[in-house]
Amino acid sequence: MNHSASSTSRQGIGLPIAGFSLPLARNQELAANVTLEEVLAGRKGALVVFWSGICAHCVRYDEYFNSFAATHPDVGFAAIASRLNETQAQMRQAIEERHLGFPVLLDADGAVARQFYAQQTPRCYLISAERTLIYRGAIDNFKMPGDPEYLEYLEPAIRSFLAGEPVARPETASFGCAIANVYYQLPKQL
C-alpha cells in the first residue's frame, strides 16, 4: 500500500496543516492516491475527518457525512481511516452495509493521524484552501439532535469560515473511539 504524510511543524489553529497522499477505498479495490490538494481543489476549504468503520461514534454521523458534499459544495470532504488494526475487509463491509457514499482514505499504519495529532474517531479538521487549520474537534457535543442540550460545533465553524468571519470556538473536545489502543493488539476476546 502506498501512502505518505508530509511533515509540518507543530499543529495549531491558524497554522499550516500537514498534507497527505492516501489510497481511496472504492468498492473492492483501492484506487489511486488522493492528496489534500485534490480534496481542496476548486473549493474554499476542506473537511478532513478521522474515521473508522467500527467506531460506534462514527455511525451516528453516516447521514451527515453522506450528504456533506451536497450540503457543502464549497468544502471538500475526506474521511481518513486510521484505526489500528482495522482491516480493509472490515472497512469495506462497513461501507457496503451502511451505504456510505463519501470518500474514505486508508491510513493503515496511522501515520497521517499522527501527523494530524488525531487520537480519536471522529475528529474533524476544517482546513482553508491555503491549508491553514481553521477548526479541529468534534462535530457536536455528542448529544442527540432534538435534545435541549444539543450543541453543534462543526457547522457553526463552517458557516463562519465560509462567511469570512472568525470561528468563535475553533477547538473543542475530541469525543470518540481511540485510534490506537494497546487492547486492539491483544487477541480477540470472543
Added chain:
Amino acid sequence: MTLFDTLTKAAFDVAETGFQVAETVLKRAQTTVDTLVGVDRKPFTGAPVSGPPDLDNAVSDLANRAARIAYFTPMNPAAIPGAMQNLAGAAKAAFQNVDWRDPKTLALPLRLPLSVGTLLTDSGFRGLMTMEVIGAPRYLEFLKYSLQIFSEFPVYSTLEYRDLMRAQEKWLEGHPDDAVTRTELGRALVKVGNFREAAAQLERAAEGSAGNTRSTALHEAGLAAYNSGDYAKAVRLGCQALEANPENAPARMWVWLAAQKLGGYPEEVAESFRMEVKPGWDPTALQYEDISVRIGLDKTAGARGIVVIDYNNDGLPDVAIGAAHGGISLYRNNGDGTFADVSIESGLFDCTNVFGMSSGDYNNDGFPDILVCRLGFFGGMVELWRNNGDGTFTDVSNESGISCWGPCFSCSFVDYDNDGKLDIFVCTNLGGLFDRFIQNKLFHNNGDGTFTEVAEKAGIVTRWPSIGHSWGDYNNDGYPDLFLSHAIGPPQLFRNNGNGTFTDVTVEAGLDSPTLAFGSQWCDIDDDGWLDIIQYTWAIHEDVIHSLRHGEAPPEGYPTAVYRNNRNGTFTNINRELGVNQCWGSMSGNVADINNDGYPDIVLGNGGPLMDRIEPLVILENDGTKFHNVTFSAGLPFMGKGHGINCADLFGDGRLSILIATGGAYPGDLMTSSVFCPKERLGNYLAVKLYGTKSNRDAYGARLKLVAGGREQHRVLNGGSNFGCLPLQQHFGLGKLTKAESLEIWWPSGLRQRFENLSANQLVKITEGEELITG
C-alpha cells in the same frame, strides 16, 4: 449481633481458613513441581499481544473467555453448539503459546490441575470476601453485575461490539421472540450510543415479555430516550418499567432524572413511582458556577486522572488531564483567567489511555514530571514522562526502569526512605474475573535517573487487588507509611520501619474490615496532629439509590470510611458519627477547605461503569463537628461519572475550584471534564508553597501546622493518589481571621521551621532551611 449474624460470620471464617489452607498447599505443590520440571516463572512486563505467555495465564485467559461466552450465550439449548464452538476457539487462543514440543509439556497433566486449583482458590477467596461485604442475599445480583462488567469491557474497549451484535441479530432471526437476547441487543446499542435503534429493539423486547425482563427492557428503553433528549418518553417508559416491576430502583431514579429535565414530575406519574432526592440540600453559603468552557478547560472527554502542576515554573497552576480514549490534555494557565491547550507541543498528547496520574520532581531539577498508569482494569503500561524544562516532556519509562504492565488505577510519588529523592509506587490490581494477581510495585529512586523495584524486598506484599493507596506518617515517626485500598477485601496498613522495610500492621491497627473501595487519602480530618485515613468506598447501585431516597445509607451499606487515628497505632471508622453516612460509587475524592472556614471538607467523584449509573459529584462541607451534603444547594448538577477530583486555586484569589475528570466506560457514555468555581470567596486564606532542598524538591511528606485564632490546622503533602494529586500549594482557610499566629513545617529531612505572624490572603513561599518569602 444476632445469632444468625454470628453463625454467618463463623461460616465465613471457616470457609476463609479452608481457602487459605488449600491455597497454601496448592501453591507450594505448584512451586515444587515447577522447580522439578525447570519452569522459570517470570512476570511479564509488556502487553501480552501474542497471547498468554505461560500456563497459569493461559488457564486464567481460558476461564475469562469461558465466562464471557457463558454471559453472551442465550439461555436456550439451541445455543449450546455455538457456545461449544466458541469455547473450543477460546481454548485454542488461550493455549496458543504452549509449545507442545517442549519436554516440559510432559508435566502438563500435573501442572494443569495445580494451575486450575490455584486459580479456583484465588477466585474463591475473592468471591468469599465479596460475599462478606455485599451480603449473601444480594450476592447473586452482584455476581451477575461483575460478570457483565468484566465480560463486556474487553468487547467494548476493543470495539468488537459489532461482532457481538451481529451474533445477537443472527440469533434473533431464528428466535424473534427471545426477549432476553433482544434486550441485550438493545442494551448493547445503548452502550455504543445508537439510542434510536436501541429504543426500537428494547420496546419490541418489552412487548413480548413480562415481569423483570419487561421491566429491564423498558428501563433501558427509557435510558435510550433520555440520552436522545426525549425526556417525556423517558418518563413514560420508566413508569412502564416500574409497572412491570415496582422494585426496579434504577428505573425509579431515571424517571426522577428525566422529570427534573421537564421541570418536575408530569401529572400522570403515579405517586408510587416518584421519589424525592433527600441528600445534597443542606444549607450552605457556597455557590458554584461551571466555568470550564469560559476558561478553556473543556476539551478532554472520557477523562480519568487529573493533576494541577506548575509545569513551566511561571508561578501559575496548570492542569493536566488524562483520558481513557485519547492523550493527556495539558492546559497552560495564561494568567488572565484562561488556559491554553498545549497538549501537542508538550508531547503529553502522545501519552494515551491514562487512568491514574501523579506528578513529582523525581530528578529534583525544579520541574514537575508526570507518572501515569493506563487502562485500569484492562491492563496497560506504567509510564514516566520527564519534564524537560522547556515546555516539553519525554517518555523515560524504559530508560528509568519503571516500565511494567498490569491492570492499574493508581500510582504516586513518595520519598519513602527520606533520602531526598522521590520513589514511585504503583498499584496493580485485578483485571478480569479470573486474572492472576500481580503484586504492587515500589520503585526505589537510584538517584541517577533509574529506579529499582523493591516491593517484595521491602515487605509490601498483598493478597488483595489494590486499587488505591496513600502515603502518610500515621505514627509521627518521620517516615511515610502506606495505606492500601483494595477493590475487594480489607485495606492494608504497612508501617514504615525507617530502614527501607515495612511491616503489615493492618490487624493491630483495627483496619481489617473488608469493603469495596477505590482510592484513599491521608489527611488530618480533626486537626489533632495525627493523620487520619479516608477510604473512598464504591457502593452498589441499590445502596446509592437508597441513600438518594432516604438521605442515608442502608444499615448494611458502606459509606466512605473515615478512620480516625486513635494516636496509639489503632484506627476507628467514625464516618457515620461525622455525618458521612450516604453510599456513593466513589471512584475518587479529595479533601480541601473549599469554603475557607478552617475545617477540611470532602469532595467525592462518583459513578459506575454501567450506562444507568450516573451520580453527582458530592460536596461534604465540614462545620467543625459534622459533614453536611451541600451538593445541590451549592449549585452543582446531578452530573455523571467522576474520576479524578482536584481542588485548586486556579486564579490566585483564594477561591478553590473543583476540577472533575468525567467520563464513562462505554463508547456511548463519554462526557467532558468540568471546573466548578465558587462565585465568591467565603473567607480569608493563607497559601503556602514549600521547596525542599535536603528533602525532595516537592517536599512530599512534609507536615504543616498552622495556628490561627488559637486553633491548629494540619496538612500533609503527598504525591497522590486518587486518579491524581492535589496541588503542591497548601491552602488554609482562615474564616474572618486576618492573620495566623504561627506556621510550623516539619520537613522529610527532619528539619523543623517555625514562622510567626502571617497575614491572611497571600501566598508564602518557604525554601527548606531559609527565610519565608511573601507575595
